[in-house]
Amino acid sequence: MPSRLIALEGIDQAGKKTQTRLLSARLRREGFKIGILSFPVYSTSSGRLIRSFLAGRSDTSPHALHMLYSLNRWENMGTITGALKKNDFVICNRYTPSNLAYGEARGLSVQWLAGLDAGLPESRAVFVLDVPIPKSFSRKTRRRDVNERDRAFLEKVRRNYRSLATIFGWHLVDGTKPPGEVHQRILLGLRSAFL
Secondary structure, X not given: OOOXXXXXXXXXXXXXXXXXXXXXXXXXXXXXXXXXXXXXXXXXXXXXXXXXXXXXXXXXXXHHHHHHHHHHHHHOHHHHHHHHHHOOEEXXXXXXXXXXXXXXXXXXXXXXXXXHHEOEOOOOEEEEEEOOHHHHHHHOOOOOOHHHHOHHHHHHXXXXXXXXXXXXXXXXXXXXXXXXXXXXXXXXXXXHHHO
């Protein structure tokens, strides 16, 4: 059976958490069983190392960092496959596309990054919530992590998401619109992906 995994992507503060909540509520009302996952999972050994990096407490090479992000998904492979078996749809707040957009912004090759996640369940639909950097900063003004604080880096990540969306056929959604409108755009894309 084809994967019913949906990935919600975008730079920090693009609205992924809000849209995950709206989409899961809507699909449940329509009678579907929904699983929700959010990456990275900070409770695993790789997740603790990622958290340390994001908090600025440790430094690591881009290759090692993105291997950690991939390892985090592999460590949770049982959770991902279990969620896919039990539910009609599994919504991921960040998944493999994040590694491509953020890794490429650190100068890594998309081919190498994609290889790290080869073999994981693939997302059937990817929605990139596209917001300009000033919008991200206006949504969260304090306590931003290492990635969130770096405007130039986030600009690269945003550009990557936009170009990768064209290459891989991801749905690019204007994340600056009101949440209800963004939700409707995602629903439209979802129906086209699964019909």
